[in-house]
Amino acid sequence: MIKGNFPIEKFKNIETPFYYYDVELLNKTLDLVKKCSTEHNAIVHYAVKANANKKVLSLIAKSGLGADCVSGNEVQAAINAGFPADKIVFAGVGKTDKEINLALDNDIFCFNAESFPELEVINELAKAKGKTANVELRVNPNIDAHTHKKITTGLNENKFGFNMEDLQSACQFIDKASNLKLIGLHFHIGSQITDLNAYESLCVRINELQEEFDSWGIKIENINVGGGLGINYEHPNHIPIADFESYFRVFAKHLKLRDGQRLHCEPGRSLVAQCGSLITKVTYVKKGVNKQFAIVDAGMTDLIRPALYDAYHRIENISSDLEVEKYDVVGPICESSDVFDKDVELNKTQRGDYLAIRSAGAYGEIMASNYNLRRLPLGYLSTEL
Numbered sequence: 001m002i003k004g005n006f007p008i009e010k011f012k013n014i015e016t017p018f019y020y021y022d023v024e025l026l027n028k029t030l031d032l033v034k035k036c037s038t039e040h041n042a043i044v045h046y047a048v049k050a051n052a053n054k055k056v057l058s059l060i061a062k063s064g065l066g067a068d069c070v071s072g073n074e075v076q077a078a079i080n081a082g083f084p085a086d087k088i089v090f091a092g093v094g095k096t097d098k099e100i101n102l103a104l105d106n107d108i109f110c111f112n113a114e115s116f117p118e119l120e121v122i123n124e125l126a127k128a129k130g131k132t133a134n135v136e137l138r139v140n141p142n143i144d145a146h147t148h149k150k151i152t153t154g155l156n157e158n159k160f161g162f163n164m165e166d167l168q169s170a171c172q173f174i175d176k177a178s179n180l181k182l183i184g185l186h187f188h189i190g191s192q193i194t195d196l197n198a199y200e201s202l203c204v205r206i207n208e209l210q211e212e213f214d215s216w217g218i219k220i221e222n223i224n225v226g227g228g229l230g231i232n233y234e235h236p237n238h239i240p241i242a243d244f245e246s247y248f249r250v251f252a253k254h255l256k257l258r259d260g261q262r263l264h265c266e267p268g269r270s271l272v273a274q275c276g277s278l279i280t281k282v283t284y285v286k287k288g289v290n291k292q293f294a295i296v297d298a299g300m301t302d303l304i305r306p307a308l309y310d311a312y313h314r315i316e317n318i319s320s321d322l323e324v325e326k327y328d329v330v331g332p333i334c335e336s337s338d339v340f341d342k343d344v345e346l347n348k349t350q351r352g353d354y355l356a357i358r359s360a361g362a363y364g365e366i367m368a369s370n371y372n373l374r375r376l377p378l379g380y381l382s383t384e385l
């Protein structure tokens with residue numbers, strides 16, 4: 001079996017389960033993104049919600065990217081990690097007054113606004129501070145990203161963004177508002193998008209909208225195409241880095257930017273998923289009638305994606321080189337959905353073996369909970385072990 005490289009000797013001093021982040025892979029990924037975005041004159045904002053581990057955040061901040069935040073605490077975490085405020089964007093349908101004030105106080109780059117009442121509140125709060133808030137309108141482009149129904153965001157039935165019919169009046173609203181400035185349009189059509197045709201459709205839609213904006217005589221400085229680029233969960237060893245070259249090429253080829261317009265994007269998963277693994281120890285191997293179970297010390301409280309989205313993660317026994325057998329890999333939580341995967345081929349597994357649940361760097365550690373009064377998993381960088 002092909003497996004990742006793990007310093008298993010060093011794991012013996014660490015309480016399991018824990019997240020292990022391969023810094024070399026993270027840096028390689030960041031280098032590629034920087035190379036491609038520089039070539040295409042694009043600005044990249046890391047979507048903090050994918051992984052807000054302080055050590056991971058500060059590595060990403062050091063690489064020079066901006067940050068895309070969806071809560072006040074994320075804005076604060078991004079600033080604490082060293083992201084420059086003028087590269088922070090703030091999205092979300094339910095920004096509270098407290099969160100908006102925090103963002104205003106820090107002079108972030110812009111608010112990605114999602115509704116009329118939100119525009120009204122941002123304007124009032126900015127006025128009270130004697131500031132002008134930059135806003136991008138988040139547009140719901142009604143595009144099917146062909147991804148899991150719980151992570152698609154760009155359809156009319158979703159709660160996100162302005163409908164296209166409301167854009168002209170949203171522009172008029174901003175124009176009349178004393179303390180708002182329209183600086184861009186924002187889109188985000190979904191997550192774990194592996195078919196780049198979805199982005200091509202987005203480009204076509206943006207091109208249509210731009211013609212309307214031209215006809216209204218409204219100039220837009222920034223086009224933010226959001227995040228969503230998928231990664232290869234099946235083959236993390238063969239395909240450890242997402243295809244950023246093709247991703248940026250789609251926009252270069254299909255998106256008709258106006259003079260001086262700047263492309264922005266907000267990758268989350270594609271930057272951090274592959275560098276992270278959840279490391280767990282086998283507590284028991286239990287023989288069923290037709291099955292055997294590897295009962296591990298990690299559960300859905302540590303990595304909820306399989307239970308929440310039926311997500312697949314490759315699992316490797318990194319302690320054993322014995323012949324391969326099949327196991328259902330399950331956690332200890334009192335929920336029948338606490339199953340990482342069924343009929344997993346693992347090298348013959350014994351109590352005490354370490355398993356690596358791969359591609360878990362995004363929406364893993366950050367979604368952990370205390371359910372069953374479990375301790376939250378800690379995250380370690382490869383460079384600190």
Ligand SMILES: *Cc1c(COP(=O)(O)O)cnc(C)c1O
Nearest residue numbers: 047188191227228266267268269
């Ligand atoms: C979640 C999110 C992203 C990042 O999505 P990924 O699929 O992790 O790349 C980007 N922008 C917005 C507005 C988001 O909500």
